[in-house]
Amino acid sequence: MTTGRPVGYSAISSYSRVEILHLVQEQPRRTITEIVEATGLHPNTVREHLQRLIDEGYVVSAAEHRTTRGRPRVLYSAADGILASSPIQRRKVRAAAERGDLMRRVLPGAAPELDTEALHQVDALVEDLIDAGFDPLVDERELTVDLTPCAHASSQAEHREVLCRVHLGLMQSVLSAAGGPLAVDDMRPSCDPRECVVQLMFAGATA
Known part of the structure; x- marks a missing residue:
């Protein structure tokens, strides 16, 4: 998308x-x-x-x-979606869930791998990443979010470490604000700075 x-x-x-x-x-x-x-x-x-x-x-x-x-x-x-809660973020999360539910009704496909709460988390996460300039590809079975090629790898390469930490924090914030079982685990290691795959996990599970 x-x-x-x-x-x-x-x-x-x-x-x-x-x-x-x-x-x-x-x-x-x-x-x-x-x-x-x-x-x-x-x-x-x-x-x-x-x-x-x-x-x-x-x-x-x-x-x-x-x-x-x-x-x-x-x-x-x-905003972390829990202690520091943003009303704007909460509104975005609700709107993303509504749009996701509508799309699933209009364009039915294979049964989703995730339950409703997790799907709403993914809806919010995908919309936020698109707004940030990414083109995310979610694998519900593997719980991965592929952001390759990274939209910021070339333009801000010298700040890659900070950028990655900030984006991971934002992703966790959106998942927390949406409420549900999913949380950010970490980025999968890669030698290619343009390659970015984020691993999700069920909150409380062993990484």
Whole structure:
């Protein structure tokens, strides 16, 4: 499945936004000042990037609880689908499940390998990956998501490790927000940077 959208369409096609997302994935409840110090970006630029990430459901903000005088700081965390829940992400997940159910009714095929909850997780995951510029191919039996060729392998090759960790975190966030038995295991190792196959697993199962 492909949308024909260029990679630049995605909110995380900018490495500055990827870097910010990586920071709040690694350590939630970060302030603007902390992100500015870590990235070297101008505060206004950081605010613009954060707002774009919030608008896409990748980041959530909350006011700091203060017991002393002074304006509470705004704290930013990556949406994880559980503790840091984004209403935008939840809306996307519900819409993806509805579209998936409709497609399965209109275009019936072989009996799915997964139960309804897992199918809805896959629906949400596939739509999110397409929006991020990927062309995912899901194997329900093997529980793999093939993203080859990686849409970011060439354009941002020097940042591959961070990109991979951020995308894996986003995938887990979507699966958690959708609710169900599936979770991200890890990427399958490959010598080819363009090759990307993500292994899923049933939550609680041994990897």
